[in-house]
Amino acid sequence: MKTLLSFLLLTGAVWAEPQLFPAAEPVQGRVLLVAEDGQKEAAALAGAGIECLLSHAKTAEELGQDWEWALDRYPWKSSSSQTGNSLTVTASKPRVSLIGLGERAHLAWTARLNGVICIDPSPRVDNYPRWGKKTVGSGQASKVDPSQGLAYERSLIASEPLVLVAPETSDELCNQFEGNVHKAAGSLAEANSAVQKEVRRWIAIQQPLPVIGLPDTKFLPSPNWGVRSLGDKIDTLVIHSTVINTLEGTERAFWDDKERRVSAHYVVDRDGTTVQMVDERRTAWHAGVSELEGRTGVNDFSVGIELVNLNDGKDPYPEAQYQAVQRILQDLRTRWNIPDEHIVSHAAIARPVGRKSDPLGFDFEKLKSMLGPTGRSRP
Numbered sequence: 001m002k003t004l005l006s007f008l009l010l011t012g013a014v015w016a017e018p019q020l021f022p023a024a025e026p027v028q029g030r031v032l033l034v035a036e037d038g039q040k041e042a043a044a045l046a047g048a049g050i051e052c053l054l055s056h057a058k059t060a061e062e063l064g065q066d067w068e069w070a071l072d073r074y075p076w077k078s079s080s081s082q083t084g085n086s087l088t089v090t091a092s093k094p095r096v097s098l099i100g101l102g103e104r105a106h107l108a109w110t111a112r113l114n115g116v117i118c119i120d121p122s123p124r125v126d127n128y129p130r131w132g133k134k135t136v137g138s139g140q141a142s143k144v145d146p147s148q149g150l151a152y153e154r155s156l157i158a159s160e161p162l163v164l165v166a167p168e169t170s171d172e173l174c175n176q177f178e179g180n181v182h183k184a185a186g187s188l189a190e191a192n193s194a195v196q197k198e199v200r201r202w203i204a205i206q207q208p209l210p211v212i213g214l215p216d217t218k219f220l221p222s223p224n225w226g227v228r229s230l231g232d233k234i235d236t237l238v239i240h241s242t243v244i245n246t247l248e249g250t251e252r253a254f255w256d257d258k259e260r261r262v263s264a265h266y267v268v269d270r271d272g273t274t275v276q277m278v279d280e281r282r283t284a285w286h287a288g289v290s291e292l293e294g295r296t297g298v299n300d301f302s303v304g305i306e307l308v309n310l311n312d313g314k315d316p317y318p319e320a321q322y323q324a325v326q327r328i329l330q331d332l333r334t335r336w337n338i339p340d341e342h343i344v345s346h347a348a349i350a351r352p353v354g355r356k357s358d359p360l361g362f363d364f365e366k367l368k369s370m371l372g373p374t375g376r377s378r379p
């Protein structure tokens with residue numbers, strides 16, 4: 001009986017359907033949208049995995065009431081832990097972002113909450129009085145702590161609102177705002193428009209979740225990441241070589257290089273030392289123009305690993321590096337369904353064909369033989 005039970009448990013573990021996101025986190029974000037109409041925008045956000053409540057408030061007071069109503073819709077999160085005889089229960093407020101749209105954008109500004117987004121194509125500065133940095137929220141106008149994996153742009157201040165303005169807005173006008181002003185084209189109702197992407201990215205940093213990735217691994221968050229839609233399938237692993245000769249140099253490039261704007265989920269040094277730089281929920285920018293089996297934009301459905309290597313065809317990939325990739329891949333396969341044929345080189349997917357050659361000299365057959373049977377059938 002015991003054997004049968006453990007057999008069932010074992011096979012259950014092996015054959016469990018891979019989860020895109022842990023069941024406890026089905027929603028990437030929750031939003032109260034204050035707008036004149038807002039139906040289309042709310043539906044578009046819902047399609048992107050963000051729960052959206054609508055407010056038609058016309059005054060700051062009405063908005064305050066709607067905000068309280070929105071918070072009441074969601075239960076406080078509580079967790080308990082027991083040590084000996086004492087039970088500790090901790091509770092935290094639900095996180096809801098506030099978006100003001102068009103004519104109502106400045107109302108959201110007046111709420112003086114953290115996690116506010118104002119989408120105002122033609123803002124008038126007198127609608128956006130200065131916040132007074134020290135009185136924001138609970139008195140903390142602190143920069144996002146990058147060690148928390150929340151770095152959007154390290155120069156941005158997360159407790160100040162994000163103001164999205166039309167691309168033609170003058171720099172002079174933008175400079176008069178106290179928040180983080182970005183120029184973005186398109187509509188919130190349009191899937192993956194620049195406006196919607198900015199909003200989803202902002203909400204992602206306002207909803208801090210534990211990083212999804214390799215356990216016990218240094219996490220050095222790169223600001224170079226994009227949002228994946230909830231339900232986007234991750235089924236591919238792209239392996240690169242850095243050309244940069246050191247781990248430190250690569251970290252700096254993914255962390256600080258504002259020109260090239262590149263990143264990968266993992267960087268593996270020659271001795272196997274591994275650093276994670278992007279949460280797997282998010283898209284890292286490693287593949288560029290690319291295609292796999294007719295699907296373009298491989299970044300959107302892949303995890304990227306960079307191996308420290310000169311990519312000259314002579315620089316060897318030491319055993320420890322193979323073993324580290326094996327370890328990452330085995331861990332990835334507890335979350336995502338990545339069949340052997342989707343373990344690919346950057347060279348194989350870069351377009352036009354021949355644009356990239358990395359990782360030159362890496363032995364994919366050897367890696368696959370190290371992996372053994374995947375334990376999963378393809379859907």
Ligand SMILES: [Zn+2]
Nearest residue numbers: 240241346358
């Ligand atoms: Zn590459």
